[in-house]
Amino acid sequence: MKALKTFGIILGSIIGLVLVVGLVAPKEMSVARSVQIDAPPSTVYSYVSTFEQSSRWQPWDKRDPNMKQGIDGMDGEVGSSNWWEGNEEVGKGKQTLMSVTPNERVEVEMHFIEPFESKAAAFTQLEEVDGGTKVTWGFDSPMAFPMNVMGLFMTGALEDDYDEGLASLKQLVESEQQITSK
Numbered sequence: 001m002k003a004l005k006t007f008g009i010i011l012g013s014i015i016g017l018v019l020v021v022g023l024v025a026p027k028e029m030s031v032a033r034s035v036q037i038d039a040p041p042s043t044v045y046s047y048v049s050t051f052e053q054s055s056r057w058q059p060w061d062k063r064d065p066n067m068k069q070g071i072d073g074m075d076g077e078v079g080s081s082n083w084w085e086g087n088e089e090v091g092k093g094k095q096t097l098m099s100v101t102p103n104e105r106v107e108v109e110m111h112f113i114e115p116f117e118s119k120a121a122a123f124t125q126l127e128e129v130d131g132g133t134k135v136t137w138g139f140d141s142p143m144a145f146p147m148n149v150m151g152l153f154m155t156g157a158l159e160d161d162y163d164e165g166l167a168s169l170k171q172l173v174e175s176e177q178q179i180t181s182k
Helices: 003-022 042-046 148-180
Strands: 028-037 068-072 081-085 093-101 107-115 118-128 132-142
Touching: 003 118, 028 148, 042 148, 081 132, 132 148
Parallel strands: none
Antiparallel strands: 028 132, 068 081, 081 093, 093 107, 107 118, 118 132
8 A cells, every 4th residue: 555655646746747847848849950061052952852852861761661651742842742651760740841942941841640749840941151051950849738848858869860860961962962073
């Protein structure tokens, strides 16, 4: 009986802590990471403006080689979408191309279905800088109470994923640019 009472106190304390943290935690999660790529914006744009090219450098495609996915509509055109269904790490969802400014910006609406349902806005911003392109990849998502507590723990993991993806994009663009310039 004493063990059950102790368990109840611990469980109640954890729930209370989550509720209190949820009341003060941010109600939106934002992540943005950047990298400089030694290529002009027009070259980098071709790697970020379509779902097919993006799947070559984004980290999640590598985490489930058996992931099912497809593209609906004309890839690279506003309104086209990419759906996926994979293992526990990549989940299930759909992303839709919402806005494109050639050589400058791509905006995508993310709809995550599994492991939990949510929506987010993602973007890739290209800025010409000395000797290349600054690429900023970002993500904004509302986080309703009490799910906003998860956002406190997810931010670091997303930053790591975005850093991994941008490093892969940089390596891909720069290595393929060297091949085509020879």
